[in-house]
Amino acid sequence: EDKVVQSPLSLVVHEGDTVTLNCSYEVTNFRSLLWYKQEKKAPTFLFMLTSSGIEKKSGRLSSILDKKELFSILNITATQTGDSAIYLCAVASTGNQFYFGTGTSLTVIP
Amino acid sequence: GAVVSQHPSWVICKSGTSVKIECRSLDFQATTMFWYRQFPKQSLMLMATSNEGSKATYEQGVEKDKFLINHASLTLSTLTVTSAHPEDSSFYICSASPSEGRRAYEQYFGPGTRLTVT
DSSP, rough: OOOOEOSSSSSEEEEEOOEEEEEEEEEEEEEEEEEEEEEESOEEEEEEEESSTEEEEETTTTEEEEETEEEEEEEEEEEGGGGEEHHHHEEETSOOEEEOOEEEEEEEEE | OOOEEEEEEEEEOTTTOOEEEEESSSSSSSEEEEEEEETTTTTTTEEEEEETTSEEEETTTOTEEEEEEEEEEEEEEEEEEOOGGGGGGGEEEEEEHHHHHHTTOOEEEEEEEEEEEO
C-alpha cells in the first residue's frame, strides 16, 4: 500500500530554534516529493525534490531527499512566529497519483 | 485510519459533457471538505470549501456554476465539472477535515482525479 508518513505530528518551539520535519514514504513508481506550507487555506508550494542528496534551499528553509532510505527532511533554522503552520509532504508517482502525509503542525512561540 | 478516497482516479471526457468526481471519507466524518486543483509543479489551488448541509464557499475566480459542489452527507462530497472544456483538464484533489475526535486542523487528502477533456 502506498503511503506517506510525517513526523512528528505536532511540534512547539521557541523563536530562534531550529526544527527538522520528517517525511518517509512507500510509493511505487516514485516521481517526486513535494513540501507544502499550509497556513489558512491552500497549501503553498515550498520544494520539489526528485534527486537524492541535492539540498534545496530557500532562505531559512532547506530540504533534502534520500531515495535509498525513502525519506526527506525539511529544516527550518532561526524559526519565527510566521513559520507557524502545517507542513505537508506529498509524493507524486509516475501514474499521476499524489500521496499526502497528514502534515506536521508547527507552532513557534515568541 | 483517516482515509479519503476519490472516484474516479482518472477520467477522459468529450468537450461539452459533465463529469462528476466523488470524494469520500472512509472511516471518519468530515464536516468540511476542500476541493483543490493541482497545476504542474505548482502549489495546490483551493477551489472551494464544502460544508455538509450548506452551500459551498468558492474562492475568487472559480465559477460556481461550472464547478458544482454538493456535500450531502458527512462522508461524501462531489464536484461536478459542467460543460467541460479542454482547459478544465487538470488534477483535482479533495481533502477532508474530521468533524470531531481528532485535531480539527488536520486535513486528509484523497489521491486525486486526473481529468482530461478532449
